[in-house]
Amino acid sequence: MQDVSIKVRENGPYLVNGTVTLIDADGNPYHVEQNFVLCRCGESKTKPFCDGSHRENGFTATERAVGTLQE
Numbered sequence: 001m002q003d004v005s006i007k008v009r010e011n012g013p014y015l016v017n018g019t020v021t022l023i024d025a026d027g028n029p030y031h032v033e034q035n036f037v038l039c040r041c042g043e044s045k046t047k048p049f050c051d052g053s054h055r056e057n058g059f060t061a062t063e064r065a066v067g068t069l070q071e
Helices: 051-057
Strands: 004-007 014-017 035-038
Touching: none
Parallel strands: none
Antiparallel strands: 004 014, 014 035
């Protein structure tokens, strides 16, 4: 099985690397590439994917992952 990683970009989207199945709230799978970015600012016109809107709307993230770091 291929490793999957999700990187939180500073004041930007989630960068997903690896093969995953993205399923919407109705249970429908999205066709996605192996690497893609998910919107975090809420302003993307292509939700759930990022379209770069965070750069124009001044999105700033205040939260950090809380929990145990795994190596």
